[in-house]
Amino acid sequence: MxxxxxxxxxxxxxxxxxxxxxxxxxxxxxxxxxxxxxxxxxxxxxxxxxxxxxxxxxxxxxxxxxxxxxxxxxxxPTPELWTLVLSHRTQILYIADISFVIMFLEIVPGCVVLESGTGSGSLTTSLARAVAPEGHVYTFDFHEQRAASAREDFEKTGISNTVTVGVRDIQGEGFPDEFSGRADSVFLDLPQPWLAIPSVEKMLKQDGIVCSFSPCIEQVQRASETLRSKFTDIRTFEILLRTYEVREGKMDSFQVEESGSVGSLPCKRRQRLSEGSNEQETTSASVVMARPCSEAKGHTGYLTFARLKCLS
Structure with missing residues (x-):
């Protein structure tokens, strides 16, 4: 510490x-x-x-x-903005997944969080703010140059006092023994997360929570099978975010439905139509409209959460 x-x-x-x-x-x-x-x-x-x-x-x-x-x-350079501008050394987690992870891992100021792998540091930056000022994030990556680049980024963004970056193959070696029983939560972004789960069990405090991020459902299935023996409340989520554009535009016309409903037509116009007129009104009034963005981000990955079983 x-x-x-x-x-x-x-x-x-x-x-x-x-x-x-x-x-x-x-x-x-x-x-x-x-x-x-x-x-x-x-x-x-x-x-x-x-x-x-x-x-x-x-x-x-x-x-x-x-x-x-x-x-x-x-x-x-808040974590939200840093996620949008950082250099991509690997695929990163974005705001929708990050906020969900922090909520479901129950991370609050003072927590000790273990993470593997560090990657581009997008999630790590938000974890650091969530645990500050008393807590700490210990993040590990097997790639030495990626770890060094992450340290430089954390210095730039001013969170190096809250984050420690280590070089370690967590899948092969597990987390360092010095963290046994000290972690409030653990986050895994690994190709074979099931290999790290026995180590995660040792690191977590009683009732601690682990989250594994995986792009493929086969990874989720195998990790969940491994979790069943020592963990409970195993749940998997997929976060799909739909963004809307809000801007001023032209409303071409109001369409009267066959049922006779005339929705939002002006009062006088509604009265004339209700009296039997088949006339429809066309207007070019400028209105503020909201519509889905033409490009929407699809699947990023699956988030699997599990809670360490309490000792009986």
Whole structure:
């Protein structure tokens, strides 16, 4: 465990932006990038040239202008935004899965969480905020370079006091013995999670919870079979997220149904139609409409949760 004085440090975005800080430059909802503030550097994009020196001393969330009048927003690198801009070294978990995992693993400030593998660190970043300031996340990846890149990212985002990254083959070796009986929850993102489950059983506190993320249902079935002997309340979920666009547009016409229902037509129009008129009204009024996005994210993976059986 880290020293208490180190673990209690809090990451704050209420202060002003400083030289060396990481900011999320927001152009629009689908175009953001992470930029390290460096006095003397500039950012060039379609909105113009932005001097980093103009950003220093401003609050996170500020709107800043270029020399030609274009603007961007300087946002704090929260876990939600970091998930959208981080470098993909592996496939990552997104917000829908991450929020579900944190809820069902019952993670609160002060928890000790074990994770394997680290990958690109998307989930790890959110886990760190959930356990802060008293808790800690110990994450492991068998790939040494990926682990090193993850450490660098956690330094950039300011969560290195809450996260420890280790290099270890959890499937083959299990979690280190030093964590036996100390973990409140464990998260597995492994191709063969059933190989790690005997180690997970030793690591968890009584009544602790494990979650395994797997893209294929065959992995889920085999992991669930292994879980049955020592775990209870085994459940699997698939999170499918449907996003809607809300924008102003034209409503071409109101259609009167054969039943005579005229729904949302104006009162006078409803009266004329109810008196036997077959006339239909066509309007080009501008209205605010919500409709599903043309591109929707489909299957990402299955989330299998299980609770360690209490000792009788």
């Amino acid at each position: 880290l020293p208490v004085e180190s673990a209690k440090k809090k990451l704050s975005f209420t202060r002003c932006i400083q030289d060396g800080d990481l900011v999320i430059v927001y152009e629009r909802y689908d175009n953001m990038k992470a930029v390290k503030v460096c006095e003397g550097s500039v950012l060039e994009n379609r909105f113009g040239v932005f001097k980093h020196s103009d950003w220093i001393g401003k609050q996170f969330g500020s709107k800043v202008f270029s020399s030609k009048g274009g603007f961007v927003y300087l946002l704090a």
